[in-house]
Amino acid sequence: MALKFYQHFQASIKAISFDLDDTLYSNDVVIHQAEQLQFEFLCGEVPIIIDAGIQPWLKAKWHAIKANPELKHDVTLWRKAAIQHGLSYLKLEKIKEKQLVEQAFDVFYNARSNFSIDSKTHQVLQRLKEKFPIVAVTNGNADIDRLGLSQYFVGYYRAGANGNRMKPFPDMLKMVSRHLDIPSESILHVGDNIGSDLKSAQNASCSSFWYNPAKKAMSIGASLPNAEYSDLDDLLQLL
Numbered sequence: 153m154a155l156k157f158y159q160h161f162q163a164s165i166k167a168i169s170f171d172l173d174d175t176l177y178s179n180d181v182v183i184h185q186a187e188q189l190q191f192e193f194l195c196g197e198v199p200i201i202i203d204a205g206i207q208p209w210l211k212a213k214w215h216a217i218k219a220n221p222e223l224k225h226d227v228t229l230w231r232k233a234a235i236q237h238g239l240s241y242l243k244l245e246k247i248k249e250k251q252l253v254e255q256a257f258d259v260f261y262n263a264r265s266n267f268s269i270d271s272k273t274h275q276v277l278q279r280l281k282e283k284f285p286i287v288a289v290t291n292g293n294a295d296i297d298r299l300g301l302s303q304y305f306v307g308y309y310r311a312g313a314n315g316n317r318m319k320p321f322p323d324m325l326k327m328v329s330r331h332l333d334i335p336s337e338s339i340l341h342v343g344d345n346i347g348s349d350l351k352s353a354q355n356a357s358c359s360s361f362w363y364n365p366a367k368k369a370m371s372i373g374a375s376l377p378n379a380e381y382s383d384l385d386d387l388l389q390l391l
Contacts, residue, residue, distance in 0.1 A: 155386050157379040161359050163337040165390065168280060169328055171319075171343030172290040175363050176273055176301070176384075179292075186263035190235075193259040197252055198242055212238040226312025228293050232257050265295035276384045277304040283391055287328050289341065291318045291348060307331055319348040322356035329356070340378075342387070350375040361387070 173179035191206045201208075216233040217223050223230040235253045244252070280286060287307040288296060296302045309327060311318035316327065329336045336357040343349025344363040353360035354375040362370075362377040370376075381387065 155361075155379045155381050155389050158376050159378050161340075161378055162357075163335065165284070165340045165359065166334045166338040167285045167287065167328070167332050167340070168390075169287050169289045169325060169339055169341040169358070170305075171341070171345070171349050171363075172288055172294050172296070172301075173292045174344045175342060175349075176277075177267070177269055177299075182264055182267055186260045186266075189263045190256050190260040194235075194238075194252065194256050197255075198239075198244070200242065201238075209234075209238050225317045227291065228257075228261075228312060231260060261293070261295070264293075265298045267299075269299055269301065272384060274300070274304075276387060277301070279388060279391060280304075285332055285334075287332075289319070289324045289328065289352075319343075319345075320351035320355055322352055325352060325356035325358050329358075340390075346371065346374045350377050353377075 170176060187210065188206065191209055194209070195202045213230065213234040216230060216237045219237075220233065223233055232253050235256045236249065239249050239252055242249075277286065281304050285306045286304055287309060288301070288305045289309045291311045293310060293312075296305065296308055302308070307328065309316065309324040311324065314327070316323040325336065325339065325341060328334075329339060332339075337359070339356075339358045340361060341349060341353040341356075341358045342361045342363060343353075344365075346362065350360050350362055352358075360375070360377040362380040363382075364380045365382045367382055370380075
């Protein structure tokens with residue numbers, strides 16, 4: 153569909169901020185595969201965990217965040233804490249446990265960025281880049297160099313880095329405004345998540361576009377975007 157507008161921009165758009173996961177590419181399957189590879193690595197190192205299966209390791213993420221809610225602001229630290237939680241029951245030597253945490257995380261991290269970006273995404277970003285400075289603003293930790301996306305961005309802002317809290321907190325978008333020396337009102341944030349992306353844009357006084365490929369109904373009380381779209385090509389209407 154074409155851009156479906158709900159409200160006018162506050163000011164002329166001078167920069168675009170993109171969420172990454174599930175906005176520029178689908179993320180769920182990739183994460184599931186990465187978690188499976190992480191588990192298989194740990195099985196090779198400590199075979200005693202094989203019989204219990206992967207479920208305790210998936211649950212470890214929630215045990216870790218319950219113990220330290222601030223981990224939600226940095227998914228890298230959260231992932232490592234979850235691995236450490238799972239290993240803590242095995243009574244390994246501390247040096248071995250620490251080593252396995254880092255090795256298992258590396259397996260996960262390498263796998264979570266081991267996929268190809270659709271050619272249309274490259275084409276659209278290239279065209280937008282010719283008119284606007286573009287940045288990435290994410291709660292995740294994707295390796296944009298490995299994904300071939302860094303060439304389009306003048307900045308990469310990740311929750312947890314530089315003390316930035318996760319979206320919907322406005323920290324990263326406010327930092328974008330400072331770094332680009334562009335008023336928040338002239339920054340357009342694009343993302344798929346109503347609760348994090350749209351709310352973060354609202355909290356930072358930025359404009360926002362909602363990526364809605366499934367054409368879901370907007371929930372009552374949601375932060376109203378300036379527009380929604382269902383296909384990346386729709387953003388070329390900004391040119």
